[in-house]
Amino acid sequence: MAQQKLLALVVSIWACMWGLFPVEGTYYGHHIYNSHVIGHRMPSHAAPRPYGSMDNQLPPEPHAPEVSPRAPEVSGGTDMSGLPEVSGAPEMQQTVNVSRVYFGVMFDAGSTGTRVHIYKFIQKDPVALPVLDNEMYHAVKPGLSAYADKPDMGGDTIRQLLKVAKKTVPKSEWKQTPVILKATAGLRLLPEEKARALLDEVKEVFEESPFFVPNNSVSLMNGTNEGVLAWVTVNFLTGHLYAKTRKTVGILDLGGGSTQITFLPKSKKTVHTAPPSYIARFNLFNSTYELYTHSYLGNGLVAARLATLGALGADGLDWKVFTSSCLPKKFREDWTFGGLTYKVSGVPDGYAGYKLCYYEVMRVVKGVVHQPYEVKGSSIFYAFSYYYDRAVESGLIDGSRGGVVEVRDFKKKAKEVCNKMTKYRPISPFLCMDMTYITCLLKEGFGFKDSTVLQLAKKINNAETSWALGATFDHFNNFNIH
Incomplete structure (x- = not known):
């Protein structure tokens, strides 16, 4: 009964x-x-x-x-x-x-x-x-x-x-x-x-x-709540919040302005070696959780484009042209983000391709992103938002089903896109830059191994992977995140 x-x-x-x-x-x-x-x-x-x-x-x-x-x-x-x-x-x-x-x-x-x-x-x-x-x-x-x-x-x-x-x-x-x-x-x-x-x-x-x-x-x-509430959404939709084993999945969320990483540490070393502000505690459905979580403002996909171009916070936008080896050589157009318009271009008389592009985006990531001890292990991570969108656009996964990939697959596809910019330009002239940035963020930033498996998903059980569902739970239940 x-x-x-x-x-x-x-x-x-x-x-x-x-x-x-x-x-x-x-x-x-x-x-x-x-x-x-x-x-x-x-x-x-x-x-x-x-x-x-x-x-x-x-x-x-x-x-x-x-x-x-x-x-x-x-x-x-x-x-x-x-x-x-x-x-x-x-x-x-x-x-x-x-x-x-x-x-x-x-x-x-x-x-x-x-x-x-x-x-x-x-x-x-x-x-x-x-x-x-x-x-x-x-x-x-x-x-x-x-x-x-x-x-x-x-x-x-x-x-x-x-x-x-x-x-x-x-x-x-x-x-x-x-x-x-x-x-x-x-x-x-x-x-x-x-x-x-x-x-x-x-x-x-x-x-x-x-x-x-x-x-x-x-x-x-704030960025901490964004990461925690996205983690709540994904683990609710995958059923992990109801398991007494407390076996959960981590999340990687790549937005336009910021990016988040959140997971439940299995090792005390992860907690002890992390900056104190990277550990969040909260109450959820009669249980207390301690998560590793951080949001990197300015390291979202679109903000990273500006940083790669050297345009983030720049003045003289009416006459300056921002160039990059990550863009097709003959590409030039006005590009708008955050209410500002930038003149961006490839390098007409220079070189373009994956190696030069990787060097450029490395400056946006190296030394900025903390590498948690535990991600070098076998933790399961769901990646969504622009991780998913760019994987679909580049042909790495099927848009209707999502898919499971390894970090090395992003690297391989980034090389292909960057070395065939003319082929992929109709999809997006920024696709080489975006795929290279994602590869660099995962490897040089968070420190994931080439063999790390990522579950790319826009929806789980027909529900959107977003912090919004977790935020609604928080509004009604008060998770007391701190």
Whole structure:
């Protein structure tokens, strides 16, 4: 009976891929079977809910009755009026007797785009654990940092995403559904006054909306929390948070402005040899974790391009041309990032290729990135964001399935791309630089061996690999990260 009751609570998380500004794609995932139960504390404006123990959060035993097949995914097009309604699929209504439904809206304001994740939770009865039923995801480009001098235009992108939330969350739930925005490296790289102006504009937009605006609803998230919460998301989706063995996977997240590494150390030497600020402790589902985690601001993929070109923080952008052997010889164009435009070029009368490019990007990595003792071992790491995107673009992995690669595979592909720049230029003139930087970051930066295996994934069990899910858990549960 206990197993049947637990099985009735089992769901899965659907999420989908990024869209483009102004509206390129909206994705919606309905309740699916075979997921994880979440211990969840309701916000102060809602009725209190009980905590769950680790024991009663374990997945069903192997001999539990087979669950129904997955429902088909529903994806929206460019017509906002065609967004699917939130009411559950017939299968969900037959499986779960919903007595309380509530939502959370999490905005991820990244350096290259702003994304909204709309999570739907179900509380079946006062003594049962809440369940994450589904997730709606939508994205716009460029990111908020592109509007550093025009914060009102940045606010308009948030209004657009709030329309998606209003289409997804039933009107009766608006007043008690929290809206939260956390900005990452794109705004951390801006002057403080410009970042503050953007965040203030977002707060005003939130206040105009019909949703619940909690205290500190708009904030600049520090890099440590970004890494920890991404680790929570990936280990939740892979089921490792429910195993009593505490066997977990590490994460490598490569954004546009910053990059994060986070893992649960197996060796005390890793902790003892790490800078004190690289160790984070937090409470999660009735357990305390001590992670190695660090975020390198300025070492995200796009910021690393600027550093490689010698353009990061440079003046004279109206007339200076920044060159690199990582770019095709005849390439020259204006390139915009963070609201600034740079003139970039290959070296017309010089040389180009992998060796020269590797030497250039080495200066961005060497001596900057700490090498944790343990990564030279056999730890399992999931790599996502630009690690995944560039691996797909270069043909290293299949975009629909992801894949398992070794660090040496990035090196081999980087050499191929750099030595055949003309072939790969239509994909991206920066592909040689990006693949070489990823190779250098993994090898010279973090110190991974050529044989280290990386699991490249954009989604896990149909859910987006992002810190947003972990941040939503943190909002409701208070992990007390320090």
